[in-house]
Amino acid sequence: MPRKAFTAEQIINKLREAELILNQGTTVPEACRKIGVTDQTYYRWRKEYGGLNVDQAKRLKDLEKENVQLKRLVADLSLDKAILKEASPGKLLSPSQRRQVIAKVRIRLGISERRACQVLGQARSTQRRKESITDDEAKLTLRIIELASKYGRYGYRRITAILQIAGWRVNHKRVERIWRKEGLKVPQKQSKRGRLWLNDGSCIRLRPEHKDHVWSYDFVAERTINGRAFRILNIIDEYTRECLAMKIGRRITSQEVIDKLFELFLLRGIPKNIRSDNGPEFTAKQIRNWLNRIGVNTLFIEPGSPWENGYIESFNGKLRDELLNREIFFTLTEAKVLIEEWRKDYNQIRPHSALGYRPPAPEAVMSAVLT
Known part of the structure; x- marks a missing residue:
């Protein structure tokens, strides 16, 4: 009992x-x-x-x-x-x-x-779920590591865009999983800056509306390994985000700026506006008179307000972050070659977030990626 x-x-x-x-x-x-x-x-x-x-x-x-x-x-x-x-x-x-x-x-x-x-x-x-590994997992992992090594400042979303353009059938979730598994990461960047707004709520900066509507140009300074400085003249189309030209020299005069713009005007046509800061090369009477004669409006930002020229400043930041801070230039010739290669990658391969992760000049993307 x-x-x-x-x-x-x-x-x-x-x-x-x-x-x-x-x-x-x-x-x-x-x-x-x-x-x-x-x-x-x-x-x-x-x-x-x-x-x-x-x-x-x-x-x-x-x-x-x-x-x-x-x-x-x-x-x-x-x-x-x-x-x-x-x-x-x-x-x-x-x-x-x-x-x-x-x-x-x-x-x-x-x-x-x-x-x-x-x-x-x-x-x-x-x-209890068993992780399924596809046949191309190892090959995809190696390709992601190669792209991350080549483009050290690209995150997994840009890497995903490059892979998709190259023909890989992969989404950003899978790339992110492999990215985290391999311990890949991009260091944090500086915080964003605000823009200068007027009292009526409008922005001082003229916004580009179509191709060749607003160009921007600015200088970036760098040094070769012997300590000698050189300058880089960057010219971009604010609407397409394309880098039109990058001129490198120990010193660049107003006449050399006019010569480079003249070459671009012949190749692409004359823009309606061109934006710059108040540097002496841009405010010189010679270049202002020449631009006015051919019908280009000159837009100068307020002194000490680089955020008003945000497109070119953003481009300069990418240039320094992805190239200048990673390379040691032994000669000026080497700097010209490497900077021109980076410009081609920026235009033809590098996915741009503002363009839906497409390059600024996508017509040459497939051949550039496959080669």
């Missing part, structure tokens, strides 16, 4: 009944037989509940239950702490990382999969 469980109230009543029987001169075994328990049970009850009333016995049982619950809670918290300590000290950002850590924790602590998944925030279905 299964053992009968007595409540605290029943135990107290049986002890009182036994006490009355014993007061009549009956022995303990006889009293135990009459109340229906063994001698061992009687002595155990008397030890636990002797001298207690029913309310006190109930309270004692409640305290025992609370004590058991607290012990279980402390044990659970200790186990959770041990699981988190055994896991990776950093953040587990991907399901694959959690999957590996959970397997390691289960082996070392001997806990269940359910408990490990609950503590580390992993769905059990995700933990």
